[in-house]
Amino acid sequence: MDIRWNVFLVILGAAFVTFIPRVLPLMVLSRTKLPEWGMRWLHYVPIAVMAALIGQELLVHDGKASSITQYIELIAALPTFWVAIKTRSLLLTVIVGILSVMVLRFIF
Amino acid sequence: MSLNGPQVETLKAPLGEDSFIRGVKDCVPTLLGYLSIGFASGVVEYAAGMSIPEIALMCLLLYAGSAQFIAAGMLASGSSIFSIIFTIFFVNLRHLLLSAALSPYFRHLTPLKNMLIGSLLTDETFGVAMNESANKSRLSDKWMHGLNLTAYLNWFAANIAGALLGQWISNPEQWGLDFALPAMFIGLLVLAILNRNKLVTDIIVAICSVLIAIGVSTFTSPSIAVIAATIVASTVGMVIEKWT
Numbered sequence: 001m002d003i004r005w006n007v008f009l010v011i012l013g014a015a016f017v018t019f020i021p022r023v024l025p026l027m028v029l030s031r032t033k034l035p036e037w038g039m040r041w042l043h044y045v046p047i048a049v050m051a052a053l054i055g056q057e058l059l060v061h062d063g064k065a066s067s068i069t070q071y072i073e074l075i076a077a078l079p080t081f082w083v084a085i086k087t088r089s090l091l092l093t094v095i096v097g098i099l100s101v102m103v104l105r106f107i108f
Numbered sequence: 109m110s111l112n113g114p115q116v117e118t119l120k121a122p123l124g125e126d127s128f129i130r131g132v133k134d135c136v137p138t139l140l141g142y143l144s145i146g147f148a149s150g151v152v153e154y155a156a157g158m159s160i161p162e163i164a165l166m167c168l169l170l171y172a173g174s175a176q177f178i179a180a181g182m183l184a185s186g187s188s189i190f191s192i193i194f195t196i197f198f199v200n201l202r203h204l205l206l207s208a209a210l211s212p213y214f215r216h217l218t219p220l221k222n223m224l225i226g227s228l229l230t231d232e233t234f235g236v237a238m239n240e241s242a243n244k245s246r247l248s249d250k251w252m253h254g255l256n257l258t259a260y261l262n263w264f265a266a267n268i269a270g271a272l273l274g275q276w277i278s279n280p281e282q283w284g285l286d287f288a289l290p291a292m293f294i295g296l297l298v299l300a301i302l303n304r305n306k307l308v309t310d311i312i313v314a315i316c317s318v319l320i321a322i323g324v325s326t327f328t329s330p331s332i333a334v335i336a337a338t339i340v341a342s343t344v345g346m347v348i349e350k351w352t
Contacts, residue, residue: 009189026207026226050293097291098291101284101287
């Protein structure tokens with residue numbers, strides 16, 4: 001029950017290459033004034049990045065398409081979206097999403 | 109949290125509005141997601157042969173969901189140290205874009221304070237912060253620290269719980285827990301779109317991004333596909349906004 005040397009190096013290295021992209025733009029860009037188009041571009045980043053992550057979670061499985069479990073997640077996404085739009089509640093969205101997948105996996 | 113260094117007194121919004129405690133509260137809706145993903149992460153790491161101290165250290169230093177899953181898997185399969193670090197670098201490179209998008213709201217802070225905020229940046233805290241930023245020109249650092257630290261501690265606790273209880277749970281997917289992550293992303297996307305009045309452009313950007321992310325991931329890694337999709341789709345949004 002201790003820390004192996006190679007695992008320690010992996011953790012340290014991975015933490016470093018994760019830390020730099022996390023902090024660098026915040027430290028540098030907050031000191032300089034971005035041009036108008038740059039600001040406008042950054043406003044679309046949240047939408048684009050969340051949509052890309054959702055697309056991959058629901059539609060890409062190990063680079064391959066098509067399997068029954070995949071359709072379960074896609075179907076479960078419908079009530080999840082609906083609850084998000086209707087309630088605007090993050091918590092309810094997550095709960096309904098988990099319950100939908102659980103019920104669908106139980107049935108199929 | 110210690111507050112040393114030169115104290116820059118800034119004009120503040122009415123007190124209470126931007127407090128640490130409100131940041132903690134605003135994190136609460138995401139906790140269920142963190143708990144379930146962190147729990148799953150702990151189970152996977154333990155199953156991959158990692159010890160509790162190793163898991164704890166990884167949560168505290170790396171603090172990134174997908175990267176921890178990948179590290180556990182690659183360690184178990186005997187990948188080289190360099191290849192694991194290199195893969196995680198690409199997986200987490202999207203933080204560059206998240207950090208850049210947050211930067212206009214923290215212009216009033218020193219670089220050191222910005223570093224503290226960025227070091228605990230995740231997809232989820234970013235999503236919550238961007239929703240908070242609607243109709244605001246700046247965000248409070250106290251609020252952001254409340255949000256970040258709550259998420260951080262929960263992630264740690266959930267991973268350790270997963271590692272400790274992992275031996276008795278054979279199949280976490282049966283309970284739909286793996287869907288907590290996509291569900292949270294869905295919630296964050298919908299909130300981001302509803303909180304501003306650019307419905308049509310936002311939906312076009314989202315659809316573009318999904319199509320590019322799927323298309324590009326057929327011939328390269330998923331993490332590069334996310335970065336490519338974000339860059340192209342954001343540019344599409346910017347161009348549409350300029351021409352309409």
